[in-house]
Amino acid sequence: MEVLLLGTGAADGWPNPFCNCASCADAAQRGEIRGQTAALIDDVLLLDCGPEAPRAAVRLRRNLAGVRYMLLTHAHTDHLGPQALLFRAWADAGHVLEVIGPADALDACRPWVGPDDPVRFVSVTAGDRITVGNYDVGVLPARHKVFRDGDSVLYDLTGPDGSRILWACDTGPLPADWFDRVRGTAFDAVFVEETFGDRSELGPGHHGLPEFAETVAALRRCGAVVDSTDVVAVHLGHHNPPIAELRERLRACGARPGADGEVLCVGAERPVHRTLVLGGVRSGKSRHAEELLASYPTVTYVATGGTHEGDPEWSQRVALHRERRPDSWSTIETSDVAKVLRDAAGPLLVDCLGTWLTARLDLHGVWNGGDAAAVDADIDDLLDAWRQCRVPVVAVSNEVGSGVVPASASGRLFRDMLGRLNASVASVSDTVTLVVAGIPVSLR
Template sequence: MEVLLLGTGAADGWPNPFCTCASCRKALAHGRIREQTAALVDETLLLDCGPEVPRAALRYGRSLSGVRHLLITHAHFDHLGPQALLQRSWADGAGPLDLVGPADALEACRTWVGPDDPVRFVPVAAGDSLTVGDYRVRVLAAEHRVFRDGDAVLYDVEGAGGRILWACDTGPLPAHWYGHVADAGFDAVFLEETFGDRLDHGTDHHDLPAFAHTVEKLRECGAVRDDTDVVAVHLGHHNPDIDTLRLRLSESGARPGTDGEVMVVGEPIGRRTLVLGGARSGKSRHAERLLEPYGAVTYVATGGIREGDAEWAQRVTLHRDRRPSSWSTLETVDVAQVLREAREPLLIDCLGTWLTAMLDRHGVWDGGDVTATSRDVDDLLDAWTACRVPVVAVSNEVGSGVVPASASGRLFRDLLGRVNAAVAERSDTVTLLVAGLPVPLR
């Protein structure tokens, strides 16, 4: 089961576009822009659809044309932008759509659906169970309301590849509620955490202490296991800065979600991602953003230290300064060994400098045997395939420029092109960065 987080922000996002508080200023300065919370599951099931969601899907390279099921939690504007149904009707060949949600939320959608649109309205209430396409869905009560008690719900969604809890929006849940998810053993839980350190907000949302309490109760009843990915969503600007928030959430075994994050739920092996790009294309920054949701990440720097090169030292310093303080840096070219022994997510930057080091090691520039480097590449590929943690590798896209003038340049270009192709073949996701924009290849 693939889950793409189309947004992880509260109703006003984070930062609030009209706010100048410290949290908003820092988020804006670092480009950490969160839109309204929603998720796309297997490109066929959509969890909530606020007005920002359709454009967010396009921004992350996904079409919503394959969505056949929309599960709405409630009718607040950031969870339901019914105008999307009108936009859908303008597309030729729009297929059938199951619109699932509380009756009041569905009522808000009816005037946006044409009389001939293949949209089926499925009103639900807490306690209902139903089959939606290939998914088994249980409807759970939310401690949240729009106009009346019961007009907001949560969803327990189970498919062939895993089981998730979509708990957004809700305040702290009563003790009897946990009996409905006892021993569920969710692969992932998406739990709202709106107010951070602000405690005078009422009862319809979580703050950090309430979030920790809810996660503890989910663990006690068996809904959350040791390997459950607990993801905080619906994050608002009353939270501390993201690095501090990550540490605070880690105390509960949770982490903040990130807009555009792709999760493979229920898959036992770590997800492998290759990020390609030319010089200054933004490939390293994009790779870092992919791993921001994880509290601890090992940054594998394959370029090493270049004595006397001030410009290189400045580049290294800039890279280090923008990484979260919870990340560690490992300078090594023994990448295959790191992949095999890893116990936390990895970012390998980059395969181009790694290949250069292998060519240096075997004296290829001076006429050494290139087959020794081929053995290094085979070892890297075996370790890449077997890696048990999420791993992102960065590499230079070298096939789009002019033919290098030197024989050594042509050799390097050809070898790295082959390395990139082989790693891409063994990757779950491949992205090309062009002028700072990610172009999904797989």
């Protein structure tokens, strides 16, 4: 089952367009813009459809013409933009759309549907279990209301391949007996709202960070969340701390923040994701790479620079890097990166390709007219290992092509070879990011 997160933000998104708090400023600076939470399942089923969801799908290069089912959790306007039904009527989809949800949410939709429009409404309440095409759907109660108790629900969704997810958005903390309904389900992924961050006092209808941690712990105790479950926080708002801190705090309870545009292949072996992070000196590229892997409990940091005996400035750089990494991370100092990539059993951070290339040039004596072809062979071996790597991996590299032409022949050689190496690694990476002045800019 493929889950595309069309949005992962709260009603006002994150950042709030009218806010200049530190959390919003950080999100804006990073370019991590979250829209209203919704998801597209296998291109045929929408989980909630707020006013921003259809346009988000288009921006993510997805067409909604094939959507046959729309599961609504409740009638709050960030989860239900009924005007989408009118827009659909202006195009000939060629099939009936089933709109499924609590009665009040369906009532909000009816004025937007003409008498001959191919739309069928299916009212559900907590406790129902229905078949939706090839999907089995359990309807669960939510601690959230629009007009009256019971007018909001959550969904337990099983796909055609047997994969199973929990869509728990919106809801506040749930009573103890709620967890009996999902006991032993061992979900492949759970999406739990986490709206209020450190402002839990704002209301009982949403989770703050403490309540989120308690809900995840309760899901673990009842066997709904197991070691293989991907626990994803959604409906994130600006009452949360800046994203780097949020990642750390969610990691403490075995969860991570979702991201707009993220695709999850639920139930299948988690897809390998290869990320290249480029940047100039002191651009923040290493810190950004570390943040990308912050949700994993253990990561192997592959330090390609080795040790520099008698160089206190280098030792200080290494110490600063180590201090900001979690204690659970391990470090390997080696220039044989290809072997590490092939042997890895868990996530890797390779920092960096520039020092790796320097080590290979040293090894083959290229600075003094040695065998440059041997370095090319090493690069081919690295690229082959990068393609074959079966774990999530992030590699950091220096972007050296934007400065002045180096004055020395060796400097020009290094610049040219690293530029070609970066381009080659980028061509076989899933994500490529350039960090400029601490701001990550997505290139792919």
